[in-house]
Every structure is written in structure tokens, then in C-alpha cells.
Amino acid sequence: MKICITAKGNTLDAQVEERFGRAPYFIFADEDGSLIEEVANANTNATGGVGPKSVQVIIDHDASTLITGQMGGNAQTALESAGIAVYQYRDSGSVSDAIALFKEDKLKRIL
Amino acid sequence: MKKLAVISGKGGTGKTMMTGALATLASGRIALADCDVDAANLEILLSPEMISSEPYYGQKVSFIDNDLCIWCGSCKDSCRFDAIVYENDRFRVNPQKCEGCAVCTIVCPAGATSMISQEKGRIFLSKTSIGLLAHARLNPGSGSSGLLITEVRKLIDRNAGDADLLLIDGPPGIGCPLIATVSGVDAVLVVTEPSRSGLHDLQRVIRVAEDFGVDVYVAINRYDLEEDVSAEITDYCTEIGVKIVGRIPFDSNVIRAVRNMEPVTVYDTPAASAIKELWNIISTDMGII
Amino acid sequence: MKIVVASGKGGTGKSTVSANLGSCLSANREVILADCDVEEPNLHIFFSEASDASDRTCGQDVTVPVPSFDPERCNLCGKCANFCRYGAITVLKDRVILFEKLCHSCGGCRIICPNDAVTEVPRAVGRVIEDDINSNLKLITGVLNEGEAVGIPVIKKVKATAEDAELVILDSAPGSACPAIETIEGADYCILVTESTPFGLHDMALVAEVVRQAGIPAGVVINRSDDRDEETEAFCHEHNLPIIMKIPFSKKIAAVQNRGDLFSSVMPEWQNRFIELFNLISSTVKKERVI
Numbered sequence: 001m002k003i004c005i006t007a008k009g010n011t012l013d014a015q016v017e018e019r020f021g022r023a024p025y026f027i028f029a030d031e032d033g034s035l036i037e038e039v040a041n042a043n044t045n046a047t048g049g050v051g052p053k054s055v056q057v058i059i060d061h062d063a064s065t066l067i068t069g070q071m072g073g074n075a076q077t078a079l080e081s082a083g084i085a086v087y088q089y090r091d092s093g094s095v096s097d098a099i100a101l102f103k104e105d106k107l108k109r110i111l
Numbered sequence: 112m113k114k115l116a117v118i119s120g121k122g123g124t125g126k127t128m129m130t131g132a133l134a135t136l137a138s139g140r141i142a143l144a145d146c147d148v149d150a151a152n153l154e155i156l157l158s159p160e161m162i163s164s165e166p167y168y169g170q171k172v173s174f175i176d177n178d179l180c181i182w183c184g185s186c187k188d189s190c191r192f193d194a195i196v197y198e199n200d201r202f203r204v205n206p207q208k209c210e211g212c213a214v215c216t217i218v219c220p221a222g223a224t225s226m227i228s229q230e231k232g233r234i235f236l237s238k239t240s241i242g243l244l245a246h247a248r249l250n251p252g253s254g255s256s257g258l259l260i261t262e263v264r265k266l267i268d269r270n271a272g273d274a275d276l277l278l279i280d281g282p283p284g285i286g287c288p289l290i291a292t293v294s295g296v297d298a299v300l301v302v303t304e305p306s307r308s309g310l311h312d313l314q315r316v317i318r319v320a321e322d323f324g325v326d327v328y329v330a331i332n333r334y335d336l337e338e339d340v341s342a343e344i345t346d347y348c349t350e351i352g353v354k355i356v357g358r359i360p361f362d363s364n365v366i367r368a369v370r371n372m373e374p375v376t377v378y379d380t381p382a383a384s385a386i387k388e389l390w391n392i393i394s395t396d397m398g399i400i
Numbered sequence: 401m402k403i404v405v406a407s408g409k410g411g412t413g414k415s416t417v418s419a420n421l422g423s424c425l426s427a428n429r430e431v432i433l434a435d436c437d438v439e440e441p442n443l444h445i446f447f448s449e450a451s452d453a454s455d456r457t458c459g460q461d462v463t464v465p466v467p468s469f470d471p472e473r474c475n476l477c478g479k480c481a482n483f484c485r486y487g488a489i490t491v492l493k494d495r496v497i498l499f500e501k502l503c504h505s506c507g508g509c510r511i512i513c514p515n516d517a518v519t520e521v522p523r524a525v526g527r528v529i530e531d532d533i534n535s536n537l538k539l540i541t542g543v544l545n546e547g548e549a550v551g552i553p554v555i556k557k558v559k560a561t562a563e564d565a566e567l568v569i570l571d572s573a574p575g576s577a578c579p580a581i582e583t584i585e586g587a588d589y590c591i592l593v594t595e596s597t598p599f600g601l602h603d604m605a606l607v608a609e610v611v612r613q614a615g616i617p618a619g620v621v622i623n624r625s626d627d628r629d630e631e632t633e634a635f636c637h638e639h640n641l642p643i644i645m646k647i648p649f650s651k652k653i654a655a656v657q658n659r660g661d662l663f664s665s666v667m668p669e670w671q672n673r674f675i676e677l678f679n680l681i682s683s684t685v686k687k688e689r690v691i
Contacts, residue, residue: 047170047211047258049487049502056481056490072294074499078490081497121440122574123411127599152409152599170485191506207581211485212506251576251610283410283574284439285546306658308415308442311454315440318546336651337658366626369597 001031003102004063005095010038012096016089018069021050028061033099037061051075058084067098067107079111086111113399114277114296116146118320120312122283124304125332128365129386130280131156131374133300134241136390137399139275143239144267145246146260146292147282148232156374159237159244167234167247167259170211171226173204179223186215186224207253234262236270243271260291276399285319293319298326298397300356303344305337310344317353326397330357330389354396357389401685402568404587406611408603410574412593413623413647416657418571419446420664424674425567426537432565433533434558436583437573438526438542438551445660450531453543459529462542462557463522464505469496473517480509480518501549526554528561538565555582576606584611588685590618592641596629604632608639617684619644621677624654645677 006023007014012035017023022044028036039061043053051071055078058066066079069090079086087107089098101107117130130153134143145153173194175186180202187195187202194208195215204215206229216224231253237244245267247259260282267277279296282288293299299320303313313329320327329348334341341358348355362382368375376383393399405418415437422433423446435443444450451458467480467489474496481489481496488502489509500523510518526544533539542558544551551573562568572583584590590611594600604620611618620636622629625646636643647653656663664670 043487046487047485049484049499051487052490052499052502053487056478059490059492060478074487074502077499078497081490082492119410121411121442122409123595152602155598155602189507189511210504210506212504212508213483213485214506214508214511217483217508217512249577251581251606285544288577290549304411304658307445307660308440309658311442311445312440314454315546322547336654340658366597369599370628372598 001065002036002061002063003029003031003065003067003099004058004061005029005098006068007095010040013094015092016067016069016095016098018090020068020071020075021054023054023068026057026061027095028063029095029099031099031103033096049074052078055079055082067102076111084111085109112142112272112274112277113397114279115393115397116279116281116292116296116299117302118281118289118292118299118316119283119302120285120316121304121309124302124309126302127152127156127280128369128375129300129302129330129332130278132376132383132386133390134278135374135376136387137276137278137394139399140273141242142267142271142274142277143242143244144263144277144279145244146263146279146288148247148249148259148263148288151246151248153280154237154244154246155372156369157239157241157244158372159239159246161235161237163236165234166230167232167249167262168228169231169253169258172206172209172211172229173213173215173224174227175202175204176223176225177201179221181221181223183220185218185220189214189218232259234259234266236266242274243267245270258291260288285315289316289319293323293325296325298328298393300328300330300393302330302332304332305334305341305344307340310340310347313344314347317351327353328356328393329353330359331355332359333361334358335360356392357385359385401566401589401682402570402587403589403591403681404570404572404584405591405593406572406580406584406607407574407593408576408605408607409599412574412595412600414574414593415442415446415571416623417591417593417621418569419443420662420670421674421677422537422569423662424664424671425678426534427671430536430566431538432562432568433537433539434562434568434570435539435541436555436558436570436579438544438554438558438579439573441541441543443539443571444531444541446662447531447533447539449533450539450541451529453529453541456527459527459541459543461524462526462528462554463524464553465507465520466500466503466505466523467498467509467518468521469498470517470519471495473515475515477514479512479514483508483512501547504550526551528554528557530561551579552582555579559583575603576610580607581610584614584616587616588688589681590616591621591644591681592618593621593623594632595624596622596626596632598631601632601635605635608641617688619681619684621645621647623647624649644680645673
């Protein structure tokens, strides 16, 4: 299982970023918390359509699950259409913390 | 941080006057954003002191390098926005009309076209006696101001994220700028006036706001100028379950305050009292201190 | 002749001026009133013969082309999504989806697709309604559908519909952003409506500059004047903008307009004043044409 987590930095210790579309980094990991890859988000300064553009990144990296804080309507539509499960994390912990909570079934599924 | 955007639908109903007044009434730490970037007026009431200013670039625009151009005209033929003209023996992009789609870059057989950054306006962070203010100025004709508004919102989020309340002076209309303003706010206060035009536009903007899932409050400004239409507005709001939080009477001290470049709440006058009551209702409802 | 009625800030009285001017002139000549404030069109409110602009069955659709993806030809290569500057296309594992409201109709996806899988189909973004108000006066209203971000195609259609008329009065959106600029383009004269407050003046300066750069002659109407217009008058003097009319603040005028009536119908002394306003504009335009 490949999970994407929105993050403020490019490591597993980086703080989770609450907003999806303009998150500085997308961290891809497996459910045991091992890092697969980290991707800098090229859409942070895009003029619009940031939600769908960021979903395209998730799709292109073959993630089946997303952990993030909140997202807009277009991102939601794209994620739903792509069949990607979304779990919500809004605390100030790290990417690793979020993955651990996900593994323990402690995160709320929002999509 | 709670976020309240003051919007209107129709222009000229008193959004800026209202935002300025609410800023003086709200307690706690307040941050302000002027999202009416096409006609940024909030600063007139708040005497801001600029802290920083940065350029706003927006969507890249296309540029034709005449040294590489082979004069085939493919760029002009494929531009859907009439942004490429042929004048003085060369093809030139009008940056005001260019929408940044980059189609000209893929049809050019000579690689003469590229996308470049161009300053479309400026974003400012200023200090006021009430709190930090993020505002901006868009160069006329510089294209959609929805993105700039998003940048203004980001600027204030970055610098005043620990404030209790963000008050946003919104733009009129229901298009891109309004959508960028109400995105992610907790509530909107729609300031309307007792005119048929005002009611018509109120209906449109409420529908858009509700699609965004934000709470809607309505205030009727200068309500006593046409009490029949005010009553119609009241009936409409009741029908759709939207709360009217205030009816502000016409008050010549409002213009006096604006001319003196002050919020109307500095005077002891009927409009100010009505706004104070309105703020009590909203702040209680929103759970703002 | 095309006369545009514009303003810096909203609510100064553009629609009031446009509607009254159009109505008064129609006594003696054919006039088209074109409502280019497509996000919030209001002119129809002042004419009982006009259609209700919010009735979605009224008028002709204004459409823009958007892509349609042929699943038989599409191999999900993703080039369209990668090219699109607006994020309007997302390529899933099994199909392509379009976010219509993000699409700018540039046609790029169709051009870049290596498999001819993209065709363009029309999508309605607004409507244009034509109403005959009387034998001399026609109202053309542009309406942008709610939720749509870009009104330019609707404004273009309104202008095209009024193209061959002898006299068109165009009511613009407020401000100096794209919708106003699209409306102002090609005008013979621009009436700038303002109120005499620091807000009104500050915003009018922006539009006045746009109009000046476009080389269009302009004049200022001060609405709701309380005779303390010194700052506005000084600005106009400095920028060579004639003040072509002052409409005093009057609770009576406000009540009439707020009810959806025309104050020039109810207060007939204003009919001559609007006709004189037109004569003034007309002679300015003729002079410009000679130059």
C-alpha cells in the first residue's frame, strides 16, 4: 500500500501540512512508515486549479491513500473519481506520527 | 482564527464602511485583509503604515522573440484571446489580453515563443492601529484578480495566523474574485441595500456563498430609504432561512466619517449603534470573544 | 456611436445613469441599452417590459468550447493534463476527467493530444437576452451563470449583438478589471460615474487612467452630490475631465430608483438634462472624429 502525506518538509520527521493543494511536499510512504519517495509540490504558486493538479501528482505516483488536513471541492471530486481513500490528520505531529495513527485505525476517513 | 468576509453582490452597498466599523468593535487580536483588489479602499479608513511590499506576478504571459520568429502567424491564428497582434512588421503579445495558456508556444514551429513572468500588481503588508492589514493593488487590465486575492489571504495567514479574528473586505460580484474571497471562511456578512438591484444581486451572491458551505448573515444598509423593498428583502431571507443581523438607518454621519477617513463608529450616531448591535449578534453566533 | 458608462467603485449609479439616459433619448431616436455588467446585470429592473434576467429559460445561451475525450482513442498518456495551465484536466487510471469551470477554452489539449482523442464541445456559461422596451428602445442583457468565474465571453456576445446599431449605451461592470476593460474597448465616449467621497475618487482615478490610455474621451457624472464636491472637482480639473452632470443627493430620487423606476420619468425636468448630456457627448465625439 502506498500512502501520500502532505508535509511542510521533505522527510518523515517533517510536520504534516494541513492544506492539500498547496502543500510544500508530498511524502510517499508505506503503511509501516518506510519512506518511498518525497516530491516537492510544483503547484504552490500556480494561479488556479491547484486541487486537481495536486491530485494528478498523487495518481501519477500510484498512491492509493492520502492523509491530509483539508481540501477544496475540486480536489475532493478528483480524489473521489480516482478512488483514492482520504484520511484526516489536523494535529501538529510529524509524517511518521500520522502514519502510525493511520496504521492503528485512529484517523477519520473523510473520503 | 475565525474568518468573516464582508461581501455584497451589488457594489456600493457599504462593505468597506462596514468592515472598517467592525474592525473597531471586535475584541481580541484582529487581522484584516482587503480583498477588493480592483478598488482597494479599506486603507482609506485605517491609515496603514506599510511594513513590506512584494510584486505580484500572476499567470505567466507569452513573449515572442523576434530574432527567432519566422513570421508564419501560427501564434496569432491559434490565440483564442486576441492577445497576439501583427503591427510594425512584427508579431507581438499584448500582455493585458494574454491568458497564459501557452498554446502559442506549442504551435510555433521556430521555438520563438516562451512564457515569462510579468509584474501584474503589488501586495502589501501594513500595520494599523487595529491589527495587521494585507492589501494589494492590481495594475488595471492585468487579468483575473482571483489569484491575487488568494495571495493576499496567504500573506495575512502567514503573518497573523495567531489572531483571533480575520476580517475580510470583499469584492462585489459573484465571479472569480468573490469565489477566492469566500473560500475557506467561516461566515460571510452580506451587506445589501433596499433596492430591487440590491435584492436581485443578494439572491445571487447568497446562492454562491451557500455552495461554499459558509454561514450567511445579512445586513440591510440604509434600510429606511425604501422600506417596502427592505420588507421584501426580509421576507426573502426568512423564506430561505438566512439571518438578518442588522438594519442600518440612512445616516449622514456615515458620509461624514468616510470623508474624514474614519470608521463611523467614532461617532455616537444611529448607524454606529445599529452596527454595534449587529456585531453583538454575529460575534456571539460565531463564538468570537 | 458607442457610449460606455463606467465607474471605479460599485454602487455609484452607472445603471441609474444608463437607464435614464437611454430612456430619455428613446423619445426621439433609436437606442440600444446594453447591460455588460454580466455578473450583476440590473438594467432590466428599471423596465417593466424587460424579461427577468434570473429566469434561466430566457435568452440565448452563450457557450465556450471545452474538451471532450474519446475513450476509444485516448491512451491515458497524460499530455493534456500536463499541458493544461489551469488544472482543468485530471488523467485517472481508467479515464480522463474535466473540471469545466477551470477550463479557459484555449484549445491546447486538442492540439497537444498525439492520438486525436480530444474534440471540443460547447458549454453554456451565460445568456444574452434581447427585449424590445418600446419602438425606439431595445435592451440587451448579458447574464453570467452563477458559479462561473469569467464573464468575458458573455460581454463579447452582448457587444456583438449591439454591433450595428447607431447608438448604443453600454452599462459596464464597476472597476478596472477585465470585464470593464472588455466593455470599454472600442467606445467613442466614456461616462465616468462617481460619488463624491474619498472612496469614489480613489477608484475613479484607476478607471480614468484606463480610459485615458485607451485614448477615449471621457466626462464625469457626480451622483448623489451634496455640493461638497471640491476634491472630486479638483481631481477632474487636474486630469482634464469635464464634469458633465451633477445629480444631487435626493431622497426622492433614491426612493424612485430603489423602487425600480426611472427618476427622469417621474421628474420630467430631467428629461431635457439627459438630452443635453447626450448633445454634449455627441459634439465631443464629432470633434474627436474630425481630429
